[in-house]
Amino acid sequence: MSTRNISLILVSAMISPLLMAQNIPRESLLALSKHDHTLSIVDAATLKVLAKAPVGEDPHEVIASSDGRTAYVSNYGGGAYNTLAEIDLADQKPLPSIDLGPLRGPHGLTFVGGKTWFTAEAAKAIGSYDPASKKVDWILGTGQNRTHMIFVSNDLKRIVTTNVSSGTVSIIDKTAPRMGGPPGAPPRPMGPPGGDWDETVVKVGNGSEGFDVSPDGKEIWVANAQDGTISIIEAASKKVIDTLAANVGSANRLKFTPDGRRVFVSGLRMGSVAVLDAATRKEIKRIAVGHGAAGIIMQPNGTRAFVACTPDNYVVVIDLKSLEVTGHIDVGPEPDGLAWAVMH
Secondary structure, eight states: OOHHHHHHHHHHHHHHHHHHHHTSOSEEEEEEETTTTEEEEEETTTOOEEEEEEOOSSEEEEEEOTTSSEEEEEEOGGGTOOEEEEEETTTTEEEEEEEOTTOOOEEEEEEETTEEEEEETTTTEEEEEETTTTEEEEEEEOOSTTEEEEEEOTTSSEEEEEETTTTEEEEEEEOOOEEEOSTTSOOEEESSTTOOEEEEEEEOOTTEEEEEEOTTSSEEEEEETTTTEEEEEETTTTEEEEEEOOOOTTEEEEEEOTTSSEEEEEETTOSEEEEEETTTOOEEEEEEOSSOOOOEEEOTTSSEEEEEEGGGTEEEEEETTTTEEEEEEOOSSSEEEEEEEEOO
């Protein structure tokens, strides 16, 4: 083989990984198909499905790591399953699943502080998985039935969950370490490392499921599927300050727009997405999407919302300025959980 040919091969070997990396968009929509048990990676610019990865039985929720390179999926099964699927988004391939042991029914997910936080509905608990150690490093029982969705503040000092069958919201705050020790000795931290947690259980409406914390952190809006109402909790006082007769029976997701001005609510038996004004608490519009909807994700730049229409087997694209449906994405039958990945 000539020196020239060897040089060409070496140059090709150096360039090909770069070409592959260029094919991976910086921003992607992640969408689950419950029927196909797959995660679709969708180019945010073209709305074309780039790749699909298997994720296990009954996938419900998905979240991306902060660097946008890894996705985590909860395999729910109403408490039958106990795994999180892990997907390498850069290489667009599945990684070994994460065994949660007795923490069955994982559902709600978020990624904060370098860790994946999850609910375990059947175990009536929440926990965190550390990708660095590849271990579940923290568990806390809620004492509530069907702990379903989860929010963790960026400073890791507050956790909020909805508890569907209890009709409650758990607001769990980090406390400072207790100091103590033998008489005469210098005080030292006592109790759990880093401090303990205090849980406040707030009664809302029946079937409390979808919820979101306002971008300014001042309010928690909760959709009560059985009552068709929305409970608004003041975050500081941890008390319900308003209950809206919003006519959102079967509601299972609720999301603020990035600017905090509007709230979107979807339900599996709602043929339209309800849009409310966050300031006036009044409904602005019902956006027809099909025969029902589930997962909602807002594009971080505030231009579009994506809603998984599970009965209709597509994800709708909604323009946040006009509040009109502008497109449909086929990610496989029975789409549900959605997430946004920004690769760094």
